[in-house]
Amino acid sequence: MTLTDSPIDTAIDTRTGTGATALHEQLVDEHSAHNYHPLPVVVAEGIGAWVTDVEGRHYLDCLAGYSALNFGHRHPELVAAAHRQLDRLTLTSRAFGNDQLGPFCAELAALVGKQRVLPMNTGAEAVESGLKVARKWGYEVKGVPEDRARIVVAAGGFHGRTISIVSFSTDPQARAGFGPFTPGFDVVPYGDLAALEAAITPETVAVLLEPVQGEAGVIVPPDGYLAGVREICDAERVLFVADEVQSGLGRTGHVLATRGAGTDADVYLLGKALGGGIVPLSAVVADDEVLGVLRPGQHGSTFGGNPLACAVGRAVVGLLCDDGPHGVLAAARRLGPVLREKLTALVGDGVVAVRTAGLWAGVDVDPHLGTGRDVCEALARRGVLAKDTHGSTIRLSPPLVVTEEEIGFAVDALARSLAELAGR
Template sequence: MTYTTAAVAPARTSAELIRADERVLAHNYHPLPVVVARAEGSWVEDVEGRRYLDMLAGYSALNFGHRHPALVEAAKRQLDAVTLTSRAFHNDRLAGFAEGLSALVGLEMTLPMNTGAEAVESAVKVARKWAYETKGVAPGRATVIVAAGNFHGRTTTIVSFSDDPVARTGFGPFTPGFRLVPYDDLAALEEAIDENTAAVLIEPIQGEAGVLIPSDGYLAGVRELTRRTRTLFIADEIQSGLGRTGTTLAVAYENVLPDMLLLGKALGGGIVPVSAVLASREILGVLRPGEHGSTFGGNPLSAAVGSAVVDLLNTGEYQRRARELGEVLADGLTALVGRGVTGHRSRGLWAGVDIDPALGTGREIGERLAGEGVLVKDTHGSTIRLAPPLTITREELETALDALARVLG
């Protein structure tokens, strides 16, 4: 079989490519005016060769930096063997991936999917099925409790339990079966749980809301309450998990293990979309052939990259780096309080930074930082998020903090 090589398009400038994007792409994003063409480690380079320090890391999808050699090598090896079989057949990479991931987080079974939103949707289905078959909830009555300020994705079901008007407005009618309670409020959660509650779904740290960290004891309280009421505790660690906070899982700060764990983003090493739902055999065992699936979920290429990610985390190096450099990040932000920063929250290499609104919106600060060669993401008014690769050096981190100080004047 002979393959022809497609003609290479003539080089276009950043400005030309931005105009083309705006013309041919749906406007569901509002990206900064930076056109990335190459990347390595903590740095990206645009079409014209300008370099930027990446302090977003793909919303934690790039925990190990751009093009980590071990992950790229794992992908290349697998590309030479087989990339996709679908789950109609077994493949030689999936069992090893599931075994390694289960051992890493301490849960028995894995349901492989692709995106974070798919993992959340899968968890909702599993929780409802478990409620009917195991807990004894009457058919069609199961509810899932979620927290205000949540971000779990943007599918129709997920925006049904969001309280973000930007995500919801114009997309109804919404999926029923969800109850919203304040985040970090155990009393409100206890009051909301009843005989029809299948699960409590929360982020151990709310990322999109501005890296909101709950009070000490909250996660342990959720664990105790859900265990006592025979309710599933589902932890969405799609952003917070896999080393970001200085531990493999953010729930480890309170030494708790949820009934269901949702992982994604960094699980694909910044190369392929990989997500997973992990739980006990009792819980994931409610699924039977034909009831749930994904054409690409668990494909050999994803499993090979995911296994390489697990290997990196098993060294403990990245969790340690997040803890140690997280102290540098927190200290640097504290030094800026009163100098344009009104407050900040951080855990490991993850921070939400509140900027004095008089200095600009989060978007405006992001644009100014891009001018300084540093990429961040805004969220909610004048808050920016910092989530650099866990491979970042102290010097690179201090470069970003210096740039923020200059932008704030």
Template structure:
């Protein structure tokens, strides 16, 4: 009888990655092997409460049974056709997603960065064909501190030197203004402006929430200027903030909404550009595409995700537990926390630098069975699955208090 293969330990697996994987990430030293709901388990069987949820890709928890069932059902039928042919899942996905977001049309892609790149192309083409901007003169206004992805064009308008350094020459056509500054935004918009592209909440920057009225101001300004308002809801959308979209907190309807991460249910990469018909209608066959975009497996999972959100249950729970999160963090201010920003089940927590860097705090929390991720300086991000319970969230906050006190 053949002896069973020995499972490598976490330490062995981490060492094995070193010579064969590009070093473009610096993950926490935990090797996840299994997961369910808000919990993950490492190779040795240690359990951790996941308070990051794949940067919001796992809004509905690990292995959500409704989404797993949809994926299994589709796996037994059809996974890929390419867009050379129609498939029987794509129409329902597009119809339901357009209805959920209050838009007309859907351009299905795979990753969030692809959705942003697609929106840049669409906005430029719209500017030339609809607005009448002279050829190759279109500009797009973006905000400092943004994070829209890491492709060459996207890092061209990033203000994060780690993302930019060594990757030039950069793509022209972008104007950067301070985030949450309507006067600066208005000064940057002119007759060449195709669009204003912003995150309703800046996630990578530390969950930076703009002043009340900022998003409504962006909507009014872009309407007056005759340019598009593109809202990047890839992290903030699909229930994370207690509403379907973060822009819903101000009752704003952008011209274009970008979605990703949670749209794939943590199972497959799914992203989409959703927009008005006159915007996405500028695309003609051969001008843009994706072999995997809109594939039947992705469409089936995406439809199931939309189905979960249509009930409003996840949005209500995120809002309800969001109050618990805010209250818990407010109680820690002055006890190791110097400030925080939170909306729904999403928070950026600024830890006193004297206690440790964001990375060090994340490592200490990992030792206590809580997984979070640092961002700039001594800031950590909290974004648990929307399936987390009240007791689990309170336990995580108690553990954070314990780590800060230690």
């Protein structure tokens, strides 16, 4: 039986309108683990900044796969790179070389300004790999006693869902029911340099931070904070590890948000947009002194560095190398202020506060109007997709190929959604 002969596909083919949406949601509800609570939208197609659901309705995608779709849906250069590689080779495992791995690592290293790349698949894998590398560096280079390494992290941060990562999460929902937890982490308030400095001991090997906290609601640190982290890390001989899985690769108008703030990390953790919204691809990027602590057999991944992902990743790097007036970085820098200005105009009219970093915004809605999910459902009814976080906050992160007119459409839909909720 082929896939198209499946009874499920036959049932789907007979449904139209809301019946098609209902059937897809029923299948997910009955057969998928309930680890997400998606909006009542079932997407079937996408191009650029827009998607179409199974009922034929169009939506402006203002989530962009949590920034995995920085370049939009089906960017022609990225799709072409994937098609070319699909016709040649998709996987060898790292037991053998492939002709895309070396060029990808060299080109990404050059883009970031570091010497080495450790390719993985998901953002969480990049974070886990970064934690392992930092600990090993601590033992072999800094001289921390074995099994004593500690890593300082920030409250409110989001770095993934593995056991070790949720071990230092301050989100009760992410932690509850998943213990016992991995030791070795010290949590300090985000943006507080004094607390960070006080937490460092001779056994501290790294400070792990998001330069902008995305899941927390696009929390932008105080001016000078990241530079201060750099100074403390230098003084204490500690690695500065920047988790740029969401903030990196164009979202803030820079290849790296850390560099956009005028400083540099020792280790960069990349993901999401690195795979162009086509394949999972992540990486740890650092210099020889750090990534050189890994030797054959000590770390690995069957799919990490596979030729299909590397081919797409090379095309992504190519897009990010274009910092001309028509490139994606320039678009984020040009349109970010437009988004900020339009959203700021809503403060006091259903919006309590707005935070932006490039083409990325956290919008705190007046909780008296409803929850963030209420707002996102109202937005979806008006053809805009966004996602809530932490109660009454919503995030807007449209693809970097969005236009000024489309930003206006999204903010107008937000204003009308807030007015609807106010009048309930």
